[in-house]
Amino acid sequence: MKRLTTLIVSALSVALILSACGSKGTSSSSNGGNIQLMWWGTQDRTNMTTKVIKQFEKANKEIKVTPQFTGWDGYWSKLSTQTGGGNIPDVIQMDKQYLRNYVKRGTLMDLSKTNIDLSVYDKSSLNTGKVDGKLYAIPTGVNALALFYDPSMLKKAGVSIDPNKPMSWDEYASLAETITKKLPNTYGTQNFAGSIDDLELYARSKGEEFFSEDAKSLKISKSTLTDWFNYWLKLQDEGATPPAEYTASLTDGDIEKSPIVKKDAPFGMFWSNQFGTMEQLANRKLKLALPPGGNENKPYFLKPSMYWSIAKKTKSKKASEKLVSYLLNSKDAVKVMGTDRGVSINSSVREAQQNNANDTDKEVISYVNNVTKLAGSALPVDPTSANNIIDLLTTTAQEVLFKKVTPEKATDQFFTKATSLLKKG
Amino acid sequence: MMRAMRQSLAAYGFLFPWLIGLLVLTLGSFMFSIYLAFTNYDLISSPTWAGVSNFKSLFSDHLFYTSLKVTLLYVVVSVPLRLIFSLLVAALLNQEIAGIGIYRVIFYIPSLIGTSVGVAIMWQNIFSRNGLFNLILQSIGMAHPPAWVSDPQYAIYVLVLLSIWQFGSEMIIFLAGLKQIPDSLYEAAAIDGANRLNQFFHVTLPMLTPMIFFNLVMGTINAFMVFTQGFVITHGGPINSTMFYVLYLYKQGFEYFHMGYAAAMSIVLLVIVGVFAGFLFLTSKFWVHYEGEEGGK
Known part of the structure; x- marks a missing residue:
């Protein structure tokens, strides 16, 4: 009997310790948190993005980013299943083909009501992230x-x-x-x-x-x-x-x-x-x-190459905003990513892209600049x-x-x- | 009395994990998908009741009919061919020669890896426009061989071929069946003057009918559920010529966000497979011969 009591007591204390550890993660300051970032792409993009995440975490010690990635083919079934299961990632790489689907189902946050500074982006390109007049996605760049x-x-x-x-x-x-x-x-x-x-x-x-x-x-x-x-x-x-x-x-x-x-x-x-x-x-x-x-x-x-969107249900709104801003505007991120997510719609970032571009990237950027001048209305x-x-x-x-x-x-x-x-x- | 109860308790104890799996993972999802079939459900927002509208729109969906036709063609062609081929190989491997065990393993390997994505990609490469198969054809003088997987006329047969290549599990069952046939039957037939061919048709085949029946039913059910090959090798194309039923169901559910519609499709498939299996069971008493039954037929 005595042995049983000891057993129960020790089991309980282990459980207590474990639960204490668990709650530590969630009770962090409102600026921090644990956020999930999901994207599709080649191995190349995944390597670069992982590097950018490490930089971001170094600069923002209170935030931890959990990456999720897959190829284009599996991405949309994975995202829809996860969303349906109530486990939508906080920051989502979005595409023009699916944006309206996710907006219609009320899963994305209106980004004009966040702390993300929208004035730095080219207006007409930014408009491609709007559905029914509200901004739900910011283009990572254009093609x-x-x-x-x-x-x-x-x-x-x-x-x-x-x-x-x-x-x-x-x-x-x-x-x-x-x-x-x-x-x-x-x-x-x-x-x-x-x-x-x-x-x-x-x-x-x-x-x-x-x-x-x-x-x-x-x-x-x-x-x-x-x-x-x-x-x-x-x-x-x-x-x-x-x-x-x-x-x-x-x-x-x-x-x-x-x-x-x-x-x-x-x-x-x-x-x-x-x-x-x-x-x-x-x-x-x-x-x-x-x-x-x-x-x-x-x-x-x-065409917006792809977008960043934030889930409406995110528990770490501020951290997600920070991450999106970092991915879009940080010069350190640009150095790693190059033009992999398109030619930026932030003119100062575009300049940075041009400055550390190789010959091929330079050709792409100057081509996009050229088309920007000739382009008609956005789709x-x-x-x-x-x-x-x-x-x-x-x-x-x-x-x-x-x-x-x-x-x-x-x-x-x-x-x-x-x-x-x-x-x- | 006590002992009997304890024994059955123990039995249920061992069954328990499996029962939980059946109730929660299989039966639960199954019941839920029946419910979903009567709803509009886009995977993201919660389902709303839609009555029988999903079933109604099935009948005006041309791709539903196309996928049904494609799948039926696949079933009707692949199942018998696979049966014949696996029986043939089993007969070949049912011989007393040195190293027969190794041969059996080698012939079984394709079935172990056959449903994997890797093999599907290999198949795609072999039968593509510039694939290995066409290189061989060109080297023996065929100037313009078809592009197999990207030709709507041939694509589905490339997938049928892949299915036939995975004959292993049927082969094992046939092999076991062949080993059970007593030599005395062959001896008796030989005394009556039957040659090898006669022996095969009048002794081997009737004795194997239970295995043929089993393989036929399982093969038919599995063939109706074909998915990976169409998904990986041909993406359902060209011109939907390999748009299998389950592949279309997957596309509706996970790509077009019509999960309620996909659930309705799965119920229709259940009924279709049930009808086929039921039909096979009904015919079985006319041709399946169980040892120990009086008079056979």
Whole structure:
């Protein structure tokens, strides 16, 4: 009996000690706390971000940051599951495609009501983080679509382009045809029929837009979409783009398989922040040019590469604010991160990025600066069903390229399905 | 009396961890997903009652039908082929030669690693446009081989092939079955003048029917639930030609935030699989032969 009592007493005291340790963590000052930071990205980005977190913790001893990271593919199911389970991270890397989803569900904090100084950011870029007039996300930086090209391949084909003077879409097509004729086993261009970003450029060069401002309907006209499908189908038929099954093998993330990397084509269209990676993958010098279609309609646009958002439910509001400000504005953070999260929308940070950039980064920054001058209005925030509609566009474009349906019929199908998805929300 | 009670108590004691798992992890989630099927649930905000609207919209969802068709094709092609192949390999491995144990292990290995993501990626590389398989085809003179995984005509058969390659667990069961068939039956058949082929069809096959039945039912159920291959190798494409039912369900739930809809889909799948399994059980009395039963058929 006595032994039992001792046992119970010692067990109780252990429990007491343990619980005391536990409560120590939560009873810290209101400025400190334990915050979770979640992002997606390559191993490279993860290494850099981890380094930045260490710097931040050193400068803010009362805050501890728990990192969570994964690739793009698993990120959104992980975040939604965690959010649903009441375990939303305090600071979240957010994307244009999903922002409205999370805002609509009341999970993000209105950032204009925080201590984050918003005056340092470029206004129009900052607006891309607004949903229904309220700011829920701050862009980490901006990207612009660019025409990547291989100057040596163009030289071999005996053609040249002016990177600062955009071609029309028709000129781009005939250039692709010429290259195909001149170079054996080479396609003029990658086929971008299924890419919503490039379609957006095409639509804007005709004075249209893909989604409506209120994100409840399609704004692009049927004839523009049909023209777009016809454009790529014709090039494919002429051998100026790879065949349909080559194009179908290039799913979203697989830029390492793209024709420009494989030397199968001198042209590809990608985001400016992918330039460094593409050069590494291609293992040769590439260049950036303005994409086709630049005209008085100002089709070019800057896209927020990604955003930082703060969870509405965060228990450490101040610490989260501090972390976000640090990630966005600290010169120490910039030194580590470079332009990995895009070209900053804070002009003094952008300068710092320029100052410690290597040649490739410098090219990217000057390209983005150039597009900033030429850009038209920013894109509205995507509708909640955006990812569903993007999948639909990919599939529809494949049906056209594999000749299962005509471009006209494909357009009709796409409109019917997309409209019903947008209505459901 | 006391002893009997103590014994059954002990039994429940040992069963307890498993029972908890069943009740909390399986049955609990199962009941909850039935509830979710009748709600609008986006994973983030709490579910709201929606009646049968999820089931109604299923019927006007073209991708629902596509995914159903794709999955049925996969089941109908992959299950029989896998059965035949595993039986064939089991027959080959049911011989008295030196080192047979090693061969059995080697043939079983693909099934151990077969459902992993790593193998799926390997498969994708072998059957891609410039993959190993096409290099071989080109070296023997085929100038323009298809792009297999990125060709909507062939993509699903590449996945079927992967499934056939994972024949191991069926093979083990067949092997055990083959070993149980008494030699006396073969001897008797031989005396009656049956050749090897006759022996196979009139002795081996009938004696194996319980194993065939088991493998058929399990294989069918598993094939309906195919997911990893489509998710990793083809992402459901090209043109949704490998958009398996469970893959589409996953996309609806976790990518498009329609968890209520996904739950409704899972219930429909349960019914479909139940109907198939039930049908197989009904037919079983016409062709499955259990030893010790009078008269066989």
